[in-house]
Amino acid sequence: MSDMQHDARRPYVRPMTGWWRKNPYFVCYMLREGTALVVAAYAMVLLTGLLCLATSEAAFNGWLAVLRHPFSIALHLLALAAMVYHTWSWFDIMPKTMPPVYAGGKRVPRHVITRAGIVTAIVVTLLILLLTWSLT
């Protein structure tokens, strides 16, 4: 906009400060992006567990003990909430980010794609839970 500073018409450029707080849609967007960091952080937690497992039995038990701490359980509940929101918001935006899908010559509507994604996420989560349950 620097080329406009000396313009006789004096166009006024409004600042962007706090832009995402001014519209609920942008707040949801920032939450979607923000909760992605929680997903990344939790991947680090799991990676740490893997490293502990590779190091020694004592290290792995230590990692398990940390996870069982009430503070850790509280963090897990928060992470779960963030993960659920992220999953929902991710599938909510998905139809806008993918090429059109056709079924029987007709374009599959947005909400069908979103719902299919959410159902898949639920089914896969339940399968993983059942699988880990059966192993313990």
Place this chain on the structure above:
Amino acid sequence: MSEQQRMIDIEVLRYRPEEDAEPFFQTYTVPFTDDMSVLQGLQYIKDELDSTLSYRWSCRMAICGSCGMMINGKPELSCHTFLRHFYPGGLRVEPLNHFPIERDLVVRVDDFIGKLESIKPYIIAKEVRRLEQGEYLQTPAERDRYEQFSSCINCMLCYAACPQYGLDNKFMGPGVLALLHRYNADSRDGGQAQRMELVNAEEGVWNCTAVGYCSEVCPKGVDPANAVNINKINSAKDYFINLVRPREGGK
């Protein structure tokens, strides 16, 4: 016989470059009926209350794309939004976000127009046919690939909805990229290679972070977010094809 006349407060962001250092809000109380649009409210102000108010408008029927403004913080066509929705509260009208204010509700659109020209928004014939060869034929399925994107009326609401454009106006932006896709996806068009450099640039599709609000505010049901994101795929494909088989004279 006559009902009590209802009145509504319209708060308008004013900016008169010759006398104001910065914009300020001015409130007008306007009588209205159920069939009055926000644009008609502004016209009442201009005709009856304050002739110095400036705003753009033309068709009054949501097709010319001139009267876009922020209405209670949301980009809308003012001819397409009714005063009755805000009653008994008032409403706040501001010029479209992310564009410099020229005067009152009028924004400066040079940047958008420049970008629109740059994408060659016309069909560049794949094979030039002579008159005796007849029309350029297209099947309904081929038309469906671009039809919704051709509904764009250049109203720029999607730019006012795009924080990425607001933060850095080098970004090509949703509307222009949707129109670029409209021509690239047209089976009669052969200009894709000429347009791909604009798509591939960081200011092209890669500046989009999939906020998705552009598609929510479009008054014509265009899905610019979809056009931009389909072109991220096209741009990635183009990159790899270019690695294997470099384009002549291309980057």
